[in-house]
Amino acid sequence: MAPLRFGIVGCGGIAGLHARTFRDGLERDGTAQLIAGAETDPERREAFGTKWSLPMHDSLESLLARDDIDAVAITSPSGLHAAHAIQVVKSGRHALSEKPLDTSAERAAAAVAAAKEAGVVLGGIFQQRFNAGVQKVRRAVQAGAFGELVYVHCETPWYRAQSYYDSGAWRGTWDLDGGVLSNQGVHMVDRLLWLAGDWDEVLHSVCSLGKFRNIEAETLGVATVRLKNGAIATITGTTLAYDGLAQRVLICGTNGSAAFHGEELVTFKTREPFEEMKEATENASRTTDTDNKAADPLALSSNQHEANYRDFIAVVREGKESLIKPEEGVRVVALLNAIYAAAGAGPYTG
Template identity: 35%
Template sequence: MIKFAVVGMGHIAKKHIEAIEKAEGAVLTAVCDTNPERLRDFDGKVKTYTDMETMLRENEDIDVVNICVPSGLHAKLTKIVAEHKRHIIVEKPMALKLEDAEEMIRVAKENKVKLAVVHPNRFRPAIQKLKEKMEQGAFGKLSHANATVRWNRNQAYYDQAAWRGTKEFDGGVLMNQAIHNLDLLLWLMGPVEAVQAMAATRLRNIETEDVAAAVVQFKNGALGVIEAATTIYPKNLEESIAIFGEKASVKIGGRTANFIETWDIEGVSEEEREKLIDEINSDPFGKPGHQWIIEDMVQAIQEDREPIITGEDGIAPVKLILAILESAETGKRVLLS
């Protein structure tokens, strides 16, 4: 069994713990949070710690540490874990600064440990089917893509904790809410060459943007439109990803991008399309993405290979978001290297 520890017992840690409990070959050994109140539910079940380094020193058998602390602390904790020669699963975004993300990748390689970044939306059944079709070349020449996140995060959400909505620890709608959607955009369409964008803080009392819009050009020549907002009234409206090419138009949508809304592909009959839609609708969420990532890390350790979502994968949407924010601030077109 591969032994896991979770650091940072906030909301997202619950998904990690559930995934570890369900994952084949994984077992939860310890949890850590600087606030002892958050550890009470684990008393007598697993080892609990208020200091991560103490946890690592006292438990040399911990194989993997899942980092679930505020985003601005990811780089610092990743470095400590890597220096203790433990593998790492870090929540999104892997870092808020490019230099921090690059340092995380460097320190993991230097210490010969595996670094995985949590982008679970790749494992949604509808997204998997879309990726499969794109890899088969079913779209022909790509025209453009659209990535949309129209969600609600009211002021009470940001007021839950002092770090929410800050530039140092959290980031705005792009880094926090839209980054999974942008990861899908890059995973499906490939790297971005240039971006022109605007962003604003319209409705929430926070340091960062609560709405943003961007136009991008991919290295393959296709265009893309990005819209992200936490200002939608009164609740989440939609998350969608749409791809358009000379032989296909596909949109995956819903409140979260789990459902096929458009599936028009040359050579695919109406009967085949309806069968696929029924298949997706019968189980639109599939195995939880966090469980996929946990199980993949188990296998990556056993097989001594890279995780399915690497640090290099994790840095790509961070680079895109930072370019969008730079363009919004300067009013200029920004080129990505």
């Protein structure tokens, strides 16, 4: 079978990880090929094209005019994800969006609807779902091994200097980025909801906007949320914790509990015996101490991104059910919007 041919739009920092995912994995076995890129900024466009030996375009429209593109990876600023996805799916191509699906739940939902109408696949990047420990906890929760969930928690105590926000005019803005919860903490929010269940209401929220950094959105956020199953969730994050600590997730139930330190499952206890931890596959590895995402936004392994891509490609090629449904991407953004609305922060009204 011929490789699925991808374009990529938005060629800033994270796009390099996507390109590496193709070159180090997907292209080696003929699963997929990165054909061309699109970037509006001339310097980034030239640098990306030179580094990865790709023909480059100055707009998504120009990229979509090609006849050798089957799908497009969307790595533009967060607030453009839905608009770019809609353009892609309306052209008849499949779309794979980096996290989050957008900064606005309304726009994210419109992208999902457009993909359904066009009859193509819209996928999302939540690569941490492919971690072996995360998958074990999900199996245990779904099997009832944790009993009734009572308390869940996620936190992102990271560090970003002002220079990080100054590196792009979109960073820290409400429309294109959001703050620590929407950007750095979004994987933790997704992990919490994927493991513990959907959210019901935001009970309380506090967001400190531009605290110690010159940005619109929050550098510190704390929220208390009730889930539909009755459990209480706490969600916290900051980009002011010098020089960055590991993210954590806690899942606590009446018959079992689990704790993650970064992506490593450090505690797993159930009242009744549950399956032993399966060895991580080559596409589902743990984060190591050298992957210092807490201080370096590009300190990422491509292993789980590769697993995420392979899942997406299997949906396109085989019609299999994805581990990441686009509606779940909308759910995450809707919760983030509701947290901001409860804090009286930003333009969101829930």
